[in-house]
Ligand SMILES: Nc1ncnc2c1ncn2[C@@H]1O[C@H](COP(=O)(O)OP(=O)(O)OP(=O)(O)O)[C@@H](O)[C@H]1O
Ligand SMILES: Nc1ncnc2c1ncn2[C@@H]1O[C@H](COP(=O)(O)OP(=O)(O)OP(=O)(O)O)[C@@H](O)[C@H]1O
Ligand code: SF4
Ligand SMILES: [Mg+2]
């Protein structure tokens with residue numbers, strides 16, 4: 298698979314008073330192939346949204362590179378990205394479709410907006426394209442005149458997706474796109490995403506806390522813990538045979554309706570380490586890790602290959 | 615679980631006045647939560663879960679009106695309390711975690727202070743003790759480095775961290791009744807487990823009753839004692855969690871379960887629920903509000919709904935259950 302997005306040593310550190318730095322994303326490296334769906338999972342606060350905002354150029358990285366095809370996006374300042382020709386190549390669907398839609402824009406206006414700005418469409422051509430997008434995302438055309446508050450959660454999610462794919466991005470980033478949706482609407486949206494991917498050949502970076510959804514939708518999965526990628530591999534393999542102790546704990550915590558499936562659960566004890574000025578020698582998971590040993594406090598495990606297309610950052614994997 | 619309910623809602627109906635007519639959002643809703651018990655309220659978007667919570671808390675939108683029912687809490691009817699008494703109860707006895715955490719936090723106040731404020735106002739803590747207690751709460755909801763992160767503003771926190779700050783605020787005063795409206799949607803499953811355990815602990819230790827609103831049926835089954843299923847403002851089924859999963863009887867419940875990604879092998883196996891919620895503004899709403907979407911429709915479904923119970927705790931409102 299040819300690489301579409303190549304992230305190398307990407308870091309974002311926030312200043313949090315005094316000379317202290319919060320390591321939100323810490324020298325992360327990965328690639329996304331053309332037409333590939335990559336899931337990004339990890340603990341709340343581990344840096345997923347920050348990573349996404351770096352790639353989408355809403356935030357400037359502290360260091361590292363973001364190559365999309367042959368362009369280094371990291372070299373373009375976030376403030377100047379809106380007018381950049383590369384803008385349309387990366388689009389984003391936000392967690393709360395409701396909050397991210399302009400309340401004064403009708404559905405039509407919301408979908409038309411990027412087409413006007415980034416593709417200079419107008420008149421009949423614009424209307425035709427908006428209607429085609431509504432059809433593609435299963436949004437009844439009669440709803441195009443409605444404002445966000447007149448639409449249901451699922452309908453707003455469709456508007457958000459229609460708007461994001463309007464300019465035919467090469468990479469679509471979705472940050473918890475179905476978290477606010479009920480299971481029935483979620484099914485429709487997930488199946489829609491799968492169809493769109495087949496038809497348009499886009500790549501997805503899909504951030505989610507729903508591991509069952511990631512397993513079903515994604516080709517590959519990246520697992521983050523406190524700013525670092527700790528495991529990466531094909532979704533089916535990672536879910537069937539997780540190598541990193543954090544990934545194992547995560548999978549083992551998936552809620553189970555059947556009590557028999559809850560036996561042998563791995564519950565993490567200990568205190569999570571601070572993201573502020575972390576010790577560069579200590580594994581970020583040390584202290585909560587069930588397999589941690591003194592060595593883990595002396596040498597940070599690097600992300601290394603442990604089989605075809607599988608990587609883990611743990612001394613003992 | 616004790617025999618005396620902490621909250622008993624009986625025959626609650628709520629209407630909203632809108633420009634295009636009266637919307638009958640809740641009709642004859644009845645359920646109860648025991649001391650120390652956790653019940654889940656599930657159902658599609660728009661089924662009336664949040665409105666039920668708002669009615670009980672006395673914070674319905676001005677356009678909304680309770681047209682029937684009682685909500686007995688500690689010997690008095692919440693629906694008949696004065697605004698002043700209710701305001702007194704909220705925060706101390708009744709606590710709610712709202713669906714939209716980031717907007718519910720004060721953007722220009724440090725998160726530790728926001729928790730401390732609640733502890734002082736409702737929890738009997740002194741100004742001097744409150745900051746330490748607030749850090750204690752941050753620790754309980756798993757914010758790493760709580761001493762330093764107490765100094766952060768909401769915008770410096772991740773989505774899930776804001777959600778946990780809201781949870782810390784809601785739990786700070788050990789309420790007798792907690793209503794949690796999708797409190798863990800932004801949390802990974804290990805952190806979610808910690809939060810659910812924390813809620814469970816407060817249930818056991820201080821008898822807190824919890825109404826847990828969620829879209830995640832497996833989560834409800836794992837952590838809640840009972841599940842109450844709502845559809846278009848009606849309660850259609852209610853049962854102990856295990857029973858509901860093993861033996862769903864209402865056709866709608868079965869459809870909800872079929873849409874849930876669990877052990878499923880592919881996306882294609884999941885089935886969304888056909889049709890939509892009926893338009894609740896209609897004058898001629900059918901007796902069964904699911905009938906327009908139901909595959910098991912029979913002639914009797916047009917008659918007023920029966921409320922049958924199987925055993926002593928499994929209730930179904932359906933003429934032709936599975
Ligand atoms: N503007 C900021 N200033 C300081 N710290 C920040 C800022 N934005 C994010 N952070 C911190 O960076 C870390 C990563 O946050 P991020 O929002 O990327 O997490 P996340 O993985 O998306 O979490 P969640 O799953 O809860 O959404 C957190 O510790 C957060 O507090
Ligand atoms: N202020 C209002 N005016 C008119 N209708 C309203 C108002 N507030 C809520 N409703 C309607 O009441 C119904 C129930 O809404 P509610 O917010 O309780 O749904 P919910 O079950 O919480 O859904 P979700 O899962 O999306 O949060 C919906 O049809 C909604 O449109
Ligand atoms: S390196 Fe050590 S502490 Fe880190 S995950 Fe592996 S075993 Fe655990
Ligand atoms: Mg996030």
Ligand SMILES: [Mg+2]
Pocket residue numbers: 663664665713795
């Ligand atoms: Mg709601």
